[in-house]
Structure formats: C-alpha cells, structure tokens
Amino acid sequence: MDLKTRIRRRQRNGTDAPIILEYDAISPVVHMEEPTGRGPVMERLLDYLDPVFDRDLPMNAYVWGPAGSGKSAVLTSLTTSLDRLISQSRSVIHTTTRAQTAPAPTFVYVDARQANTDLGLYHAVLDSILDESVPKKGVGSDALRSRLADLLSGSRQNAVVTVDHVGEPGTLSLASLAETFGHFEDSLAWIAVGRDAPGDLPADACPPEHIEIPAYERHALVDVLTGRASDGLARQAIEHGQVRRLADWADGDAHDALAGLFSAAHLATVAGHDHIRERDLEGGMDAVPRPSVSLGRVLTLPANRQLVLRQLLELDETAAASVSDAAEAIASAPDVDLSAATVKRFLYELAEAGITERVRADQAADRAGRPPSRLEPRFATLVFRRLYDLQNE
DNA sequence: GATCCACGGGAATACACGGATG
DNA sequence: CATCCGTGTATTCCCGTGGATC
Numbered sequence: 181m182d183l184k185t186r187i188r189r190r191q192r193n194g195t196d197a198p199i200i201l202e203y204d205a206i207s208p209v210v211h212m213e214e215p216t217g218r219g220p221v222m223e224r225l226l227d228y229l230d231p232v233f234d235r236d237l238p239m240n241a242y243v244w245g246p247a248g249s250g251k252s253a254v255l256t257s258l259t260t261s262l263d264r265l266i267s268q269s270r271s272v273i274h275t276t277t278r279a280q281t282a283p284a285p286t287f288v289y290v291d292a293r294q295a296n297t298d299l300g301l302y303h304a305v306l307d308s309i310l311d312e313s314v315p316k317k318g319v320g321s322d323a324l325r326s327r328l329a330d331l332l333s334g335s336r337q338n339a340v341v342t343v344d345h346v347g348e349p350g351t352l353s354l355a356s357l358a359e360t361f362g363h364f365e366d367s368l369a370w371i372a373v374g375r376d377a378p379g380d381l382p383a384d385a386c387p388p389e390h391i392e393i394p395a396y397e398r399h400a401l402v403d404v405l406t407g408r409a410s411d412g413l414a415r416q417a418i419e420h421g422q423v424r425r426l427a428d429w430a431d432g433d434a435h436d437a438l439a440g441l442f443s444a445a446h447l448a449t450v451a452g453h454d455h456i457r458e459r460d461l462e463g464g465m466d467a468v469p470r471p472s473v474s475l476g477r478v479l480t481l482p483a484n485r486q487l488v489l490r491q492l493l494e495l496d497e498t499a500a501a502s503v504s505d506a507a508e509a510i511a512s513a514p515d516v517d518l519s520a521a522t523v524k525r526f527l528y529e530l531a532e533a534g535i536t537e538r539v540r541a542d543q544a545a546d547r548a549g550r551p552p553s554r555l556e557p558r559f560a561t562l563v564f565r566r567l568y569d570l571q572n573e
Numbered sequence: 574g575a576t577c578c579a580c581g582g583g584a585a586t587a588c589a590c591g592g593a594t595g
Numbered sequence: 596c597a598t599c600c601g602t603g604t605a606t607t608c609c610c611g612t613g614g615a616t617c
Contacts, residue, residue, distance in 0.1 A: 299577080315616075315617055316577090316616080316617090317576065317577055317578080317615065317616040317617065318575065318576055318577075318616045318617030319575085319576070319577090319616090319617065320575075320576060320577085321576090321577095323576095482579085484579080484580095502605085503605075503606085504604090504605080518580075518581090519580075519581060519582085521580090521581055521582060521583090522579090522580055522582090524606095525580090525581085525582095525607095528605095528606065528607075532606095532607090538606095547603090547604085548589085548590070548591090548602070548603050548604075549588085549590080549602075549603035549604030549605075550587080550588045550589050550590090550603075550604045550605045551588090551589070551604085551605085552604080552605070553605080553606095
C-alpha cells in the first residue's frame with residue numbers, strides 16, 4: 181500500500197466513512213505493479229526471456245491461459261520492469277567502451293484491443309520505441325511499415341513486442357500477427373497473449389514457445405482479493421469469510437472476483453452501510469454475469485459505443501423490449517448525438533461481439549413477422565456504470 | 574492531396590409464421 | 596404430411612460521404 185492510500189484511509193475515519201477509499205485498488209481493469217501469487221509464472225517467463233540478458237532476442241512465444249488468470253497483470257508488470265532495468269543498463273553501456281555491442285532490446289507492450297489493425301500495430305510499436313510522437317492519421321500503413329523496417333534494420337535496434345489480447349472478437353488473430361511481424365524476423369521477437377489453448381490454434385501460425393498461465397488457485401485468489409480490499413476499502417469493510425465466498429464463486433477468475441467485490445462495495449455505499457452486508461455481497465455477485473466479458477474490453481471500446489452501452493443500461497424494460505425500440509430511445513437521449521439507424525447498427529455490432537446478448541422475446545406471438553429480441557449485458561454492469569461515470573464526469 | 578475512420582442509410586438476406594399446395 | 600409461398604420483421608452487409616489529420 182502506498183503512503184497516499186494510508187493517509188487517505190486515516191483522513192476518513194469518521195462515522196460516515198465511505199467504504200471505498202480507492203477505486204483503482206479494487207478495479208478489475210487496473211493491475212497492481214507486483215501481481216500477487218504469480219511467482220512461478222514469472223520465473224518461467226524470465227527463463228524464456230533469458231537470451232535478452234545477453235542482448236539476443238528470444239524465440240517468438242505464445243502465452244495463454246483462461247480469463248482472469250492474470251495474464252495482462254503479469255505481462256504489463258514484466259514488460260515495464262524489464263524495460264526500465266534494461267534501458268538503464270543501455271544508457272550505461274553507451275558511455276562505456278563497449279559501444280559496438282548490439283544494444284539491448286526495447287520492450288514494448290501493445291494491447292490488441294486498441295491496436296486492432298496492421299496500421300494500429302505499427303503505430304503502437306513505433307510510438308513506444310520512438311520518443312517523438314508518431315502521426316496517427318494521414319499516413320498510410322505502408323509508410324509506417326517501412327519506417328519501422330528502417331528503424332529495426334541492421335542491428336541498431338531490437339525489440340521484444342508483447343501483444344496482449346490476441347484472438348478476441350475484434351482483435352488481430354495469431355495468424356495475422358505472425359504475418360505482420362514476419363517482415364521483421366531478425367530484429368523483432370513477439371509474444372502473443374491469448375486465451376485459446378495452443379492445440380486449438382492453426383499450427384503454422386503458432387510460435388514455437390508456449391507458456392501457460394493457469395487460473396488462480398482458490399487460496400491465491402483469496403490473497404489477491406484480501407490485498408486489494410485492504411488497499412482500496414475501509415478497514416473492516418469486508419470479512420474474511422465473505423472474501424472466501426467471493427473467491428469460491430469466482431472459481432479462479434480474478435477479473436470476476438474483483439468485479440464482484442467492486443459491485444458489492446458499491447451497493448453497500450449506495451445503501452449507506454458502513455461495511456459490506458450479505459445482501460450487498462449477493463447483489464454484487466449477481467451484477468456480474470458468468471461468464472462475463474472482460475471490462476477491459478468494454479472500456480476500450482470507441483467512445484460512442486460506450487456511450488450507447490451506458491445509455492442502454494438506463495432503459496427500462498419497455499424501452500428495451502426490442503433492438504429497434506432501444507435504438508430509438510437511446511438516439512433520443514439528450515447526451516446522444518447519433519441517428520437511430522446508427523445506434524441500431526452499434527447495438528447489433530455489440531451483440532455480435534458478445535458484449536451483449538440478444539435474447540428472443542418469447543411472448544407477443546400475436547404480432548406477425550420475426551420476433552424482436554431484447555439485449556442483455558454480458559459484462560459487469562455496476563462496475564462499468566461506475567467507472568464510465570467516473571471517467572466522463 | 575493522401576489517408577484513415579466514423580456515420581448514415583439503404584439494399585440484401587434471414588427468419589418466423591400462417592396458409593396454400595402437392 | 597411435407598413443402599412451398601407470401602408477408603412482415605429482424606438482422607446483416609456494404610458503400611458513399613465528410614471530417615480530421617498529416
């Protein structure tokens with residue numbers, strides 16, 4: 181826990197002390213600098229990355245594991261730490277006599293949710309290797325590629341690029357990633373991170389090295405939750421038994437466990453409780469569909485899609501009885517500056533992506549034609565709502 | 574001028590159902 | 596009985612346009 185949190189915690193110790201002291205600490209989309217309970221996985225990754233310490237590139241690799249197993253947490257943490265350490269040593273080397281040696285590689289972390297095309301990939305890599313800012317528009321994909329090729333040609337600069345969230349709906353597939361990075365064989369190694377088991381993937385696209393990140397064991401997940409709760413919630417806000425129930429319910433998925441914790445704390449806050457009661461906990465878990473789509477995915481959607489989703493959550497049953505009705509209602513909301521046709525298209529796209537689910541209305545057999553469907557969120561609605569509102573207030 | 578992207582809109586297609594047809 | 600057909604919706608697909616950026 182950092183000092184800021186400690187102080188804040190002391191500050192609000194009155195009778196009406198809020199339960200949630202630090203949203204980031206209990207947010208499922210925020211990763212801690214040092215993920216808890218993933219030591220063995222870290223070791224495995226460091227073994228794999230060993231060549232880097234001799235200024236060589238490792239083989240390409242595929243890191244995989246189920247939802248909420250800490251893949252992103254582990255890899256962001258690893259990438260930033262390594263880059264920090266190695267770039268330090270890089271600057272040291274430059275001032276010594278060993279200036280001829282190849283420089284140590286740069287570490288780059290790219291979220292495929294945000295860089296979901298070739299162009300986006302080139303841009304993300306360039307942007308993080310170069311200090312100067314890279315133009316995002318008006319320059320073609322070919323131009324960016326040759327710029328990257330220039331940068332990486334010879335042995336001037338190597339890079340290890342981690343691409344997270346490969347093979348999700350709407351992100352690059354492993355195959356296209358392999359093809360895109362195939363242009364830079366000699367000077368760029370990549371680590372793709374995804375959920376699919378290597379056996380389920382096209383063999384020709386899958387890199388030689390596979391590293392599995394298994395789901396959290398029950399006790400490890402309890403530790404994660406306990407740590408997060410003590411950083412982000414008021415003291416005594418949640419009992420140990422409740423944490424254990426949450427962990428059992430989440431079944432190894434840290435994302436869902438945190439979403440449940442967040443939701444429960446939010447409900448307790450709204451109800452004016454000074455700790456999380458049973459009803460809050462139940463309600464919190466109910467507000468997280470299982471399986472649920474990662475909030476990270478929802479919160480990296482383009483602004484207008486998020487707006488549409490946010491408005492969708494405001495609709496009552498009548499207004500959301502069909503996709504068309506929902507689109508009408510959302511398009512006429514004061515904050516929304518989109519046509520009903522566009523909102524409708526967005527809603528269908530979101531359902532197609534699995535972020536919502538269309539369920540056929542079973543009643544209304546009296547009406548002719550194909551029956552309409554209702555949209556049900558497949559993500560943690562309370563958490564999304566709160567984080568969205570915090571971000572957009 | 575080149576490039577990319579988001580919007581809008583409309584055409585094409587899919588589906589559900591009742592009724593007609595063979 | 597199985598299949599086809601017409602009608603009314605729902606859903607998907609696709610492309611032109613215009614804004615923004617370089």
